[in-house]
Amino acid sequence: MNKIEQQLEQGKEQLASVVTPEELENRLKKALDKTPTKRRKSRIWIMAAALAFLTLFVGYHYNAVAYYGKKLIGFDEVMTGTLQDLNDQGMGQVIDQSTDLAEGNRLYVDGIMADENQLILYYTIKNSDGVNGQNLPYSLSLSGFLTNSQAVAGTASLDDTQTELKGIQTFEPVSAFSKNLTLHFFYNLASGGQIERSITFPYNPNEAFHTRMKQSLKKTIKVDKGKVKFTSIIATPTMTTIKGTLKVENFDRVPHALSGIELKANSQLLEQLGSGSTSSLKGTEFELHYDPLPDQLDSLQLIMKEFVGYKILNEKVSLTNIGEGPIEFGGEKLYIKHIDVKNCIEVTIATTEDVMLDGVSIGNGEEVTPLETTVNQKESKQANGEILKERTLVFETRTQPDYIIIEGLHYMKEYKEKIDIPIKK
Template identity: 35%
Template sequence: MNLRSAVKKAKKGSKDALLQLIMEEKENYYRLAYVYVGNEHDAMDAMEDMIVTVYEKIEQLNDPDAFYSWSKTILVNGCKTMLRKQNRLVLKEEWADEGESSNPLEHSDREMEIKEMLLQLNEHQAEAIRLKYILDLDYSTAAMVMGVSVGTAKSRVFQGLKKLRETFGGQQMNEVDKKLRNEAEKMKSIQPPQDLEARLRTALSHRPQKKRNGWKAAVAAAAVLMILGSFQYPALAYYGKKIVGAEDVMNGTLHDLNEAGMGQVIDRTYALGEDEKITIDGVIVDENQFILYYTLHNANGVEEGDTWEPGDLTGFLTREYMISAKTVVSEDRTELKGEIRYDPPNAFAKELTLHLDHYKNDEWVKGKKLTFNYRPDQALQTKFKQGINKTVTFDNGSITFKSITASPTITVIKGKMKLDEDINDPLHDIELVADGKVLEWQGSGSSSNWGLSNDIELEFDALPHNLNKLELVVNAFPVKEKMDISVPLSASETFKVNDQNVMVKKSGVKDGQAFVTIESEDGLRLDGVSIKTESGTVKLDHTTGDEYTKRDGEAIHERTLLFDTKDEPQSLIVKGISYMKTYDKHIDIQ
């Protein structure tokens, strides 16, 4: 993966490029979050929050080479915010039990723990040593994560080690060094859950694509007044020729529209080099989106040599950034067919320019501008646009569906969502049903509205012809509940959580760690998990061994909970749950 190329794509709004960047260092991200929050559940939540924040703020990143240190800073800040909300920001206070000696080495009958050793340091020194020696971050990254200069980061590490030597000294300091190395090795063994990529992709899919316009609304309004006298925007769609060469990258609806000749054929070729050229095949446009199809030709192979990538779309009162893209390469590797989606251009733009970026000799250089004629009168007519203005209420919030815009390429529903607390992936179990058939889900997103509510947008496939009945169905919605469950672990146990069975398959001690293996229906998450032992209560350290199977038509999730103790677990304690609650609410759209 080329870092600069991927960052550039991400800055233009490519969610796939951003996800690729994160997954390239998924272990490092996950372990960093884990060091701060101390359990898988919160680490995963922090990762989801981080990728959304990075997506929203990546335009602020000036140096692509600083992406990883910059994004890790966002992750750590998110972890600290999470801890603050949970009233456990100062981690070292959580480690110490009341009445314990301040010197862990005074207890010869028990193993010295790394957490107890770092209690000898102040918060900043302990954080610096964890980042440097346990996570093995370089000083530059550690400094950015802590929000200090490199010199200050080095000073905190130096002062921390000095304090440890003064406290322990001699043979005991050798034990400190050993524990730091052991902790670093233990951290390397911690792996992110198998569903990390799916959860990050879902978190991103629920964010609206970036919509940026380079002109002020007042200027646009003035321009419209000047032009209205000489140009009228036709209301009817134009049925033209079929766009040739784009079939391989079209989905079902777009393929059908193209077969019916409902696109605008461009078929204009531009030379890029001696053996390289690009053809803009055509566009399909309606009120919801603008889709451009192109073909890149290179006799030596489209994946060899320089890289040419379509970027921004500009024109009269128009500056649109790429929302998404997909490509297909021919078997002989000499031809690449692509589809790019943008927001629709201004209705009065008669000429558009596609800006082609050029990557050469490991850096981006000046590309080319491909200008072509555009016929807004060939835009497809919107089927219908109307208000819905109906509200569905849940245990912890509500959604008001405001409007629907049904165009030939896609159906978009907009609304507002109010939640009593943050919930991950709240929109993925909402369906649009046309004459009894569930339409294909295309994506969803939400954006904060001054903390009072979220603007939401749901996207589905285009509506069928001759439609008789259309309805929104809210099948389920995620909820969080507090509870206090204690399950004995003397034998296999099955306990109920809101009518769902959770089975304790086995428990014990293995490889120096207590473990509890459980299975439940997919979608149920346990919060505030700990075990009770002879020595006291031990919080969940991390989860491993995620496995998903089908049983009687239901998805079953098995995982093993690990706890940092050698004591035999006596009971499993659960303080809360997150799950999908069935609502099955229907909204008729007239």
């Protein structure tokens, strides 16, 4: 038997093993039974053609049909509500491939879920002698045809026997033209050093989740030090992504400046899953990630509740009453912890975590010394649960200061700007 005959025989066996889903067959029969009797002869031909098409379809998509409905087992501890729901429905693709790491550890790529927003990889590390839960693969990336996706975030959980670790790793979306993907990563050795590993597995873009909404926004909001432009929204079953650009002078002056941008669907707040930004000469591009949109969508609204702002103060604050409680300035609180005189003056202060002082200097009479640098920044939790940001301001002088000058401050300002996103039905 030559090679062609072998392939034909294998195809024949595969087609013979395929069983037409009973529900689909019944639906076809019911639809054809509605055809008038005078067209009975044609109906037999249509029935044969439909079944022939079904056979070809199932044969061509054999792996997709075989894997559909399989649930990834053992990932309940690391799945969010959305991913758990999708898994309960048997969505995604089963991979079930593995590779040796080192020192008795073996990595299993169990399955993936993919859409236009992200790819989620489910993996297991096993070792009968024990798995180090702190030693996870790192510097992960996925490559393929027109694909070079970097890892975004991940989580993992070690079982009670400490011999099996289940993990989830999210990646940037992959190309719809990729048919195979290669996972690249590094892994630390218990004996020291590291190894580089990769594993290639099949990817079926036809099994990726469909995009529910994709449209441009082209909406701009002006803020104190610039403007924020929202360019697009992409909603998929795993999450909703808002993309945009911004040119804001003090964007990096407060932590988590994007956290105050909310998305409401049907007047209900969607949880923000995360955000990210990249800067270039043209400005800063950003992404906001939220929970998926509800199946029944009646309204959608983007709200800039808070964003980084700037307040001009030009205030002179006395340093004579150190440690007697916070000093009120510009609607904020400033705690002067202590002043140390060494080779320079060090003033340790504390504010709320979203406040950064601008144009700071100290003075004694007519002598004014500007801030040289800031060191030893840390967060401290107060007895009332409030988080304060403590840091030490360094001034190149040995003269004991009487006052501190603050020209302005960067902070999370309340904007309450709203953008209604049209829903295309």
